[in-house]
Amino acid sequence: MARIESKLQSLGLVLPPPVAVPPGVSLPFPWVRLSGERAFISGHGPQNSDGTLSAPLGKVGRELTIEQGYQAARLTALGMLASLQRAIGDLDRVTAWVRVFGMVNAAPGFHRMPAVINGFSDLIIQLYGPEIGAHARSAVGLAELPFDIPVEIEAEVEFSG
Template identity: 85%
Template structure:
């Protein structure tokens, strides 16, 4: 097992399989696109360990609390790591988390998007440490997200061969 997989196991965390999309939904793009020494990661949402979309669904600040939004962002990190594991074969190939773009399905008046996306960033920093895990980041609120998910996050990492 790799160093990152050992850390995940020690935290009792499991990487989910590919997301189980709703019936009839076809996505014409890869979850991870490798270009040179970079892996560009398409927007991911929160998943259960079986690959299904994680509940609760809805807007943070209305159907979800800040804490539930934070947990959704954490689950999103696990789904993204699962996609990276399938694409790279080894999560230890990641040499830097370069950029993270976090989107929150926000209720009108909710403005704590950075605190929600911290659920993602905190897990990445726990697993990769401050040297590799530190990343540039944006956290924005949107009126809607696909399938009413509370959080969607995309990222870019640097990788070694």
């Protein structure tokens, strides 16, 4: 078994199937766009193990606590890893997590976006270690996110050919 898959299994984590978008929604873009040895990963939200959007939905700082936002960001990492695995085959091919852009559906006055997006970063670094997993990152608050998801995260990685 591949190293990253083995780590996921040891943590009791499962990669979800492709996201089940709500009825009537069309997404005219790929979840992962490969260019040379780079993968540009479209914005992902938190998913359940069956691919559906994960609850709770809403704004962090109002409907969700920081801890719930952190968990949503962690689930987002799993969905992103699943998309990346479908695109490149083996997650062990990733040689660097280059950049992460985290967006938080933030209630007015909420300013702890980095603490929420840490749910994503902490898992990636736990799986890949600091050499491959450390990444440049932004964590911003937005007034709204699609489908009222609490977080949306996009990333760029390098992988071996």
